Amino acid sequence: MSHVSSHSPHGHAPLRTVQVLGGGSAGSSAHVRSLTSGLVARGVRVTVCAPDTADQAYDFTGVGADHVPVPRRGDPASVAALRAACADADLVHAHGLHAALRAALALSGRRVPLVVTWHTPAHAEGARAHLLRLLERRVAKASSVVLGSSSDLVDRARSRGARDARLAAVALPAPRRAVVGSEDDADRLRPKARAELGATDRPLLMAIGSLERHRGYETLLDATRAWRRLDPVPLLVIAGEGPLRGELQRRIEDEGLPVRLVGRRDDIGELLSAADLALLPGSRESRSVLAQEALHARVPLVAVAVGGIPELVGDAAELVPYGDSEALAAAVEGLLADPARRELLKDKGTLQTATWPTEDDTVAQVLSVYDELTRPMPLT
Numbered sequence: 493m494s495h496v497s498s499h500s501p502h503g504h505a506p507l508r509t510v511q512v513l514g515g516g517s518a519g520s521s522a523h524v525r526s527l528t529s530g531l532v533a534r535g536v537r538v539t540v541c542a543p544d545t546a547d548q549a550y551d552f553t554g555v556g557a558d559h560v561p562v563p564r565r566g567d568p569a570s571v572a573a574l575r576a577a578c579a580d581a582d583l584v585h586a587h588g589l590h591a592a593l594r595a596a597l598a599l600s601g602r603r604v605p606l607v608v609t610w611h612t613p614a615h616a617e618g619a620r621a622h623l624l625r626l627l628e629r630r631v632a633k634a635s636s637v638v639l640g641s642s643s644d645l646v647d648r649a650r651s652r653g654a655r656d657a658r659l660a661a662v663a664l665p666a667p668r669r670a671v672v673g674s675e676d677d678a679d680r681l682r683p684k685a686r687a688e689l690g691a692t693d694r695p696l697l698m699a700i701g702s703l704e705r706h707r708g709y710e711t712l713l714d715a716t717r718a719w720r721r722l723d724p725v726p727l728l729v730i731a732g733e734g735p736l737r738g739e740l741q742r743r744i745e746d747e748g749l750p751v752r753l754v755g756r757r758d759d760i761g762e763l764l765s766a767a768d769l770a771l772l773p774g775s776r777e778s779r780s781v782l783a784q785e786a787l788h789a790r791v792p793l794v795a796v797a798v799g800g801i802p803e804l805v806g807d808a809a810e811l812v813p814y815g816d817s818e819a820l821a822a823a824v825e826g827l828l829a830d831p832a833r834r835e836l837l838k839d840k841g842t843l844q845t846a847t848w849p850t851e852d853d854t855v856a857q858v859l860s861v862y863d864e865l866t867r868p869m870p871l872t
Contacts, residue, residue: 726750768828806840808840808844
């Protein structure tokens, strides 16, 4: 990574930025850590305002930031703490809708540029949907620039009144796993992982993510009923924890489904590399981490065609409609019966990953936006 002078290009003191994180999904927290590391290396001063739990998990201070603990609340004390942290900032960059709203409140009355990255489309129904639209409109209008992690989010920001909305170069941060390395490494690890999961002589299907309603696990369990007629019967392993655990486990037992819930795991990479197929039955992430990891690991992917997923994977995955268990079951059966198609998807996945932005691309784009917004206006 090339280092530049710690002074801004205009010969002034180093640029001072504040990154504001809400509760922070894993994706946005990892993005802020990666971005902070790159900005600090290029001489930018970074303060990260985030809950203590986020700093403990992502170690923003370890990559050179100052951390100011600010809870994920919009009460006056939290907003005042955020306002104080932003007192000498040249620019504030908020990640996610709630963080952006609190940053806008903290900056009210000040002429400090606000950049907002929308990482995932927020979702609400009924009366809350109207409230969400108002919230998005307020944030969009308060922002100097909105960076959307997928084209649909850029369009959404524009429809909510953003003056300037652009597609963000959001990289997949450093792996949470040991998928990197040669295919020989993966081949060595496969038998051990497959044996532990009970899939030595049957296809292994892998789904990863918190056990929540929007992730489509009910549809996935419906699909497994169709696979019971296959010989051998594929084993579906779901790694993740969440409120649906009890409900899903009861269905698996009552219906005799070929599914194992293995809870939260820290060896996601080994599990994914051992799989014959990765399944993404639902996602609100515009840039699904599982989809990116599957393509990087050369594991054929069946995913729902929602949000930013089609744009992210291109033709390197089998896409099915959300909530359609028959289409999901048919896509899996088709791939299991077609080794040549699986190999083609692996190769297409490798080509697709080469088109994604790197962490350096992310930092370069963000720095150019910062430069635009903080460059002194020429005297007329």
